[in-house]
Amino acid sequence: MVVIIDPGHGGKDPGAIGYGIREKDVVLGIGLKLGRLMNENYPEVHVVFTRSTDVFVPLIDRSKIANKNKADLFISIHANSGGTPATTGTETFVLGLHRSKENLEVAKKENSVILLEEDYSKTYEGFDPNSSESYIMFELVQDIYMDQSLSFADAIQHQFKSRLSTSNRGVKQAGLLVLRQSSMPSVLVEAGFLSNHGEANYLSTEEGQRTIALSIFEAFKKFKAKNEGNPTAIADKNQRSANNSRNTEPERVQQPRDTVKPEKAETTEQKSVEPDKTEPLQETPQTTKPETTDTEVQGTTYYSVQIGANTTPIEPVPGNFKGLKNVRREKTDKYYRYYIGKETSVEEIKETWKQIKLKFPQSFIVSFVDGKRIILDSSK
Ligand SMILES: [Zn+2]
Incomplete structure (x- = not known):
C-alpha cells in the first residue's frame, strides 16, 4: 500500500498566515507526524511525502508524485483562514462541484497557489483559480474513487x-485542482482556522x-482495514493526468527518523456511527439486475472478474478502463459494478483474471448463480 x-x-x-503562524509550517508538522505514525504502526505501508521540508512544490507535481507511485490514498493537509476571526473548525474536502459559495472560496484560495508557478496558464490549460466560471469543469468530474x-x-x-x-464543519465537496489530478481516493483536510x-x-x-x-491516522486505520483485499474502483489513471505535459520525476522522500519518542496510536477501536458509503467487505448474495440487455443470466452459473464499483456511473468504454474492451456495467442496489469476462469454469476465469490483475490489482472473481452474485475467495 502506498500513501501520499x-x-x-x-x-x-x-x-494562510494568522497571528504570525504560517500554514506551510503547521501542515508540514502535521504531515511529518502523520507519516511517523504510519511508519511506526504499519512498516509495510510505503509513505511518500510530496514535501518533507520547506520547499515549494507546484500543485501539478504533487499529483504526479501520487500517480507515478501508484498511490492508494492521497492525503493533502491544509489549514484554513477566512470568515470572521471567530470562525473555527475542521473540514475535509473531496473532489466535486462546490455546493456553497463558502466551499468555492476554499477552492479558490487553495487553487490560487498555481499563480506562483511559471506557465501556470499553460500547465493548467487556462484554468483561472479566481474565476467562478473555471469551476464549471468540476461539474463533469466522474470520480470512480468518490465512495472511498x-x-x-x-x-x-x-x-x-x-x-x-x-x-x-463536516465533509464537503469543492473543485480542488490537487485532488482532480490525483487518480486514487483523495481528500484535502483543512485542520483549522489560522484566522482564529x-x-x-x-x-x-x-x-x-x-x-x-x-486523528487522520486513526481514520487511515479504518480506511486500510476496509479497503484491503477489497474492490477498488479504478479509472483510467492516464485520463485525469493527461494534462500533465511536464515531466518531473517523482520525489521519493524517506521518512525522517528522529529522536522524538514515537506517538503510540490509541488502541481503542471506536465504533463509527457514520453510514458506510463504501462497499461492504462481506457481501451477502444479492440479486443482480443487469442494466444491459444481456439475458443469459437465469438458470446458469458463470464467472466474471469485477474491476470496480461506484455510485456515480461511468461509461464502460476502454478509455475509462485502461484500454480494456468489453467491460460491462451492472447495477445492484446503489452500486454500479464493472465486470469483464463471462466464463462457465473457474479455470477459465482465473486465466482472464491473471491478465486483468496486471492492470487492476484489486480486481477479484465473482460468480453468478441464477443471477445471484457471489464473491469467490480468489486466493483458493
Ligand atoms: Zn492551503
Whole structure:
C-alpha cells in the first residue's frame, strides 16, 4: 500500500498566515507526524511525502508524485483562514462541484497557489483559480474513487469530532485542482482556522499537530482495514493526468527518523456511527439486475472478474478502463459494478483474471448463480 502525504504550500508560498503562524509550517508538522505514525504502526505501508521540508512544490507535481507511485490514498493537509476571526473548525474536502459559495472560496484560495508557478496558464490549460466560471469543469468530474474518498473523509471528521474541542464543519465537496489530478481516493483536510487566534495557537503547538495527525491516522486505520483485499474502483489513471505535459520525476522522500519518542496510536477501536458509503467487505448474495440487455443470466452459473464499483456511473468504454474492451456495467442496489469476462469454469476465469490483475490489482472473481452474485475467495 502506498500513501501520499501532501503538506500544502511550502517555500515561497506560506499559505494562510494568522497571528504570525504560517500554514506551510503547521501542515508540514502535521504531515511529518502523520507519516511517523504510519511508519511506526504499519512498516509495510510505503509513505511518500510530496514535501518533507520547506520547499515549494507546484500543485501539478504533487499529483504526479501520487500517480507515478501508484498511490492508494492521497492525503493533502491544509489549514484554513477566512470568515470572521471567530470562525473555527475542521473540514475535509473531496473532489466535486462546490455546493456553497463558502466551499468555492476554499477552492479558490487553495487553487490560487498555481499563480506562483511559471506557465501556470499553460500547465493548467487556462484554468483561472479566481474565476467562478473555471469551476464549471468540476461539474463533469466522474470520480470512480468518490465512495472511498467520502468514507475516508467521514472517518477523519469523526475522529476530529471526538478528539478536538473545535467545531466539526463536516465533509464537503469543492473543485480542488490537487485532488482532480490525483487518480486514487483523495481528500484535502483543512485542520483549522489560522484566522482564529485560539486555533492558530493550537495548530502551532506540538500537541495540536499531534492530535490532528493522530486523528487522520486513526481514520487511515479504518480506511486500510476496509479497503484491503477489497474492490477498488479504478479509472483510467492516464485520463485525469493527461494534462500533465511536464515531466518531473517523482520525489521519493524517506521518512525522517528522529529522536522524538514515537506517538503510540490509541488502541481503542471506536465504533463509527457514520453510514458506510463504501462497499461492504462481506457481501451477502444479492440479486443482480443487469442494466444491459444481456439475458443469459437465469438458470446458469458463470464467472466474471469485477474491476470496480461506484455510485456515480461511468461509461464502460476502454478509455475509462485502461484500454480494456468489453467491460460491462451492472447495477445492484446503489452500486454500479464493472465486470469483464463471462466464463462457465473457474479455470477459465482465473486465466482472464491473471491478465486483468496486471492492470487492476484489486480486481477479484465473482460468480453468478441464477443471477445471484457471489464473491469467490480468489486466493483458493
Ligand atoms: Zn492551503
